[in-house]
Amino acid sequence: MRTRTYRGESVQAIMQQVRDELGGQGLILNTLRKDDSVIEIEVELVSLDGESQMPAAEEPSLADTADMPRDADAASALVLNRIGRDIQVICRRYLTGGESDGEMLAKGLGEALSFEATMPPKSRVVAMVGPSGAGKTTTIAKLIAHIQAAFDISIGVILADQSQSAQEMSLEIFAQIVGVPAVSVDCGLDVRQQIPEALARLRDCELVFVDTPGVGAREENRLRYVERLLDGCHDLETMCVLPAPSNERELSALTQAYRRFDCSRLVVTKLDKAGFLGPVLNEAYRAGLPLGFLTGGARVSDEVEPASARRLAWMLLRQMH
Ligand SMILES: Nc1nc2c(ncn2[C@@H]2O[C@H](COP(=O)(O)OP(=O)(O)O)[C@@H](O)[C@H]2O)c(=O)[nH]1
Numbered sequence: 129m130r131t132r133t134y135r136g137e138s139v140q141a142i143m144q145q146v147r148d149e150l151g152g153q154g155l156i157l158n159t160l161r162k163d164d165s166v167i168e169i170e171v172e173l174v175s176l177d178g179e180s181q182m183p184a185a186e187e188p189s190l191a192d193t194a195d196m197p198r199d200a201d202a203a204s205a206l207v208l209n210r211i212g213r214d215i216q217v218i219c220r221r222y223l224t225g226g227e228s229d230g231e232m233l234a235k236g237l238g239e240a241l242s243f244e245a246t247m248p249p250k251s252r253v254v255a256m257v258g259p260s261g262a263g264k265t266t267t268i269a270k271l272i273a274h275i276q277a278a279f280d281i282s283i284g285v286i287l288a289d290q291s292q293s294a295q296e297m298s299l300e301i302f303a304q305i306v307g308v309p310a311v312s313v314d315c316g317l318d319v320r321q322q323i324p325e326a327l328a329r330l331r332d333c334e335l336v337f338v339d340t341p342g343v344g345a346r347e348e349n350r351l352r353y354v355e356r357l358l359d360g361c362h363d364l365e366t367m368c369v370l371p372a373p374s375n376e377r378e379l380s381a382l383t384q385a386y387r388r389f390d391c392s393r394l395v396v397t398k399l400d401k402a403g404f405l406g407p408v409l410n411e412a413y414r415a416g417l418p419l420g421f422l423t424g425g426a427r428v429s430d431e432v433e434p435a436s437a438r439r440l441a442w443m444l445l446r447q448m449h
């Protein structure tokens with residue numbers, strides 16, 4: 129991938145430079161606010177041969193079981209080890225008796241887990257909650273890019289995380305580039321009023337994403353802050369963002385702590401970095417949370433895709449190589 133980094137004082141000036149040099153063909157990968165006066169935008173140099181700009185997710189074809197080891201029992205054991213304890217019990221019913229192909233695994237996963245990948249969401253306001261570094265901000269940017277490409281609806285964002293560093297993606301700058309209005313809320317005294325006031329300013333937007341500050345399972349003050357922040361918000365859906373490369377205990381502590389947010393679905397991030405999906409799938413099962421979206425890649429142009437049993441089965445089988 130050929131990339132170029134542009135720096136400047138304003139989004140407009142940098143984007144003019146991108147347009148002049150790349151003829152508007154660049155794909156935004158990352159947006160950073162280095163300090164008060166310097167903005168940095170990383171752009172992929174997209175070929176001009178008309179190829180799709182968003183990399184298409186690989187189509188999960190489960191028909192070909194030639195990928196599986198010849199010995200069906202060995203194949204089952206291999207896959208089951210990657211699924212997680214509780215789900216194994218359910219999937220094992222499907223994977224014994226020599227029928228260890230991808231379709232059967234998908235059936236097992238479909239029985240053990242639930243999926244809710246409706247996009248755009250039914251609620252007008254969508255808040256992402258999760259620990260720091262889980263991928264909340266990046267996922268919102270990815271979803272905005274996808275929704276803009278696929279649907280004709282007006283989107284806005286509420287920036288409720290003021291703790292951003294120069295290394296973290298700036299959703300504010302990304303929003304400016306893609307023409308999405310953004311309203312920042314600060315940690316004022318009247319926390320409950322912050323979101324309704326921001327929403328009033330975004331009254332023309334049909335869908336509004338809320339980027340919340342990262343909260344750990346044991347950070348009671350921060351948990352309470354986010355709870356109060358979202359408290360006064362109507363027509364709200366809260367998604368729980370969990371990184372796949374996490375251990376079982378941590379994931380379990382997080383979903384328990386987040387019960388107060390009444391999350392409707394899970395977003396599983398960093399699948400590209402997880403060698404083992406067991407802990408996060410097991411937690412989805414134990415917490416009874418539907419899987420919403422899966423992400424695999426640090427950049428805005430990387431994958432975010434609807435979760436499905438077939439997709440997970442395909443990933444688990446692919447991991448065997
Ligand atoms: N490898 C990988 N990195 C990701 C993914 N999603 C986010 N990241 C990276 O993880 C880091 C934290 O992401 P960020 O969106 O700032 O997390 P937040 O603190 O939850 O908002 C950044 O360096 C992102 O580029 C993903 O799906 N895969």
Ligand SMILES: [Mg+2]
Binds near residue numbers: 264265266289339
């Ligand atoms: Mg963030």
